[in-house]
Amino acid sequence: MLRTRLFNITKQLMSFILLLFASMALGSCISQASCQTSNSSQPALPLLQFQKAPCYGPCPSYEANIMHDGSITLISWGNIGIPEDDTVQLCLPKPELQQLKRDIAALNYTSLQDSYLTQWTDRPSTYLTFYEKGKAIKRVKHQEGGPESLITFQKELHQKIMHLVKQKAEQP
Structure with a gap:
């Protein structure tokens, strides 16, 4: 018994x-499902990795891994409105994803230098890793200078990501 x-x-x-x-x-x-409805059962391939490295001050720092379906895995390193070392899933709306893909094509990233450095040690670094068919093709380290198209691209992408972070933080 x-x-x-x-x-x-x-x-x-x-x-x-x-x-x-x-x-x-x-x-x-x-949580890993694609954010755009797709008929494919294949996982989304990476499109772009965008990193804003920490600096000596209060600059935002994070890593955003953007996939072809618009899903974004964001890892906070600090100063972006979510806890440090927190990872969140974001979704880039389809029109913004299409615009990002056009912006990447217009950037002609393969012609960029591998690095745009500064002599100042307190400047933050931004890293862009571009992917084609799931493989890293080009990595660019940017601190200062470089083409205006690169600077504008980084600024607009950062603003889009911060907007998504703010929306996520406001959700109940």
Whole structure:
């Protein structure tokens, strides 16, 4: 009798643990789902990695991994309105995603230098890694100078991402 009771309790506990792990796995899959509806069961490929490195002051610092479907995994390093070391999922609306792709094409990133450096040690660095077919093609480190198109591209992308962060923070 005691043995049967222990067996049933163990069986129920194992079922609960299995259900818990299954729900955690499902939750993980849902959070990684693409933000644009797509008929493809393939995971979205990376489009661009945008990093604003920390500086000696209160400058925003984060890493944003932008996928071809508009989903963004953002890791906060500080000063962006979400806790440091927090990771959030964002979604770039389809019109803005299409505009970003046009802006990337117009930037002609393969012709950019690998780095635009400064002599000042307190300048923040911005890194852009461009992808084609899931592979990193070009990485640019920017601190100062460079073409106006690069500076404008970085500024506008940062503003878009900060707008999405603000929207996410305002959600209940």
